[in-house]
Amino acid sequence: MRIKHTFRLPADLSGRLADYAARKRVAQTQIVEAALLSFLSPDGSERLEAAIGRRLDRLSRQADRLEHHVGISNEAMALFVRFWLTTTPPLPDTAFAAAQASGRERYRGFVESLGRRMETGASLARELSEDMKATPEHVTENFDK
Known part of the structure; x- marks a missing residue:
């Protein structure tokens, strides 16, 4: 009716x-x-609040993962720069032009390799977690020192 x-x-x-x-x-x-x-509806606002809560939880987890991956990237870059600065001697002025040419070629190779890696979906975070599972603890402890 x-x-x-x-x-x-x-x-x-x-x-x-x-x-x-x-x-x-x-x-x-x-x-x-x-x-x-x-x-x-008596529970309309409660359903809306629950839906918003679930969405916020999901966004929070995504932000945590993003923060974790950015931290790994920053640490990897810092370790590389420190290693490179401590192991690469300064060049004499006569070798500067040859070093620049070699650097450009090596950079092109790096960009191509990075492009291939991004196409396959490989990630440093995944590789690190797999390597840490496969590496004995005493090896990683000695590496950090």
Whole structure:
């Protein structure tokens, strides 16, 4: 059984309702009924809060993973730079041009290798976690010293 109600809406809201009903190809009555059911539902706000909470939890986990991966990247870069600075002697002025040419070629190779690696989906974080599982603890302890 349905009961007829008569009420007035502001002109802009009535226009929006008509536009939405036309786009969705449903009766305006169905839209108003669904909106009222949703608004008057006793647990509607609780469901919304739970959905927002789940989404925030997921975003928080994603941010934590991102922070972890950025930390690994920063540490890997820092270790490389420290290693490179301590093991590479300065060049004499006569070898500078040859070193630049060699550096450009090596950089091109690096970029190509990086491109291939990115295409395959390989990641340093995954490799590190696999290497840590396979490496005995005494080896990693001595490496850090």
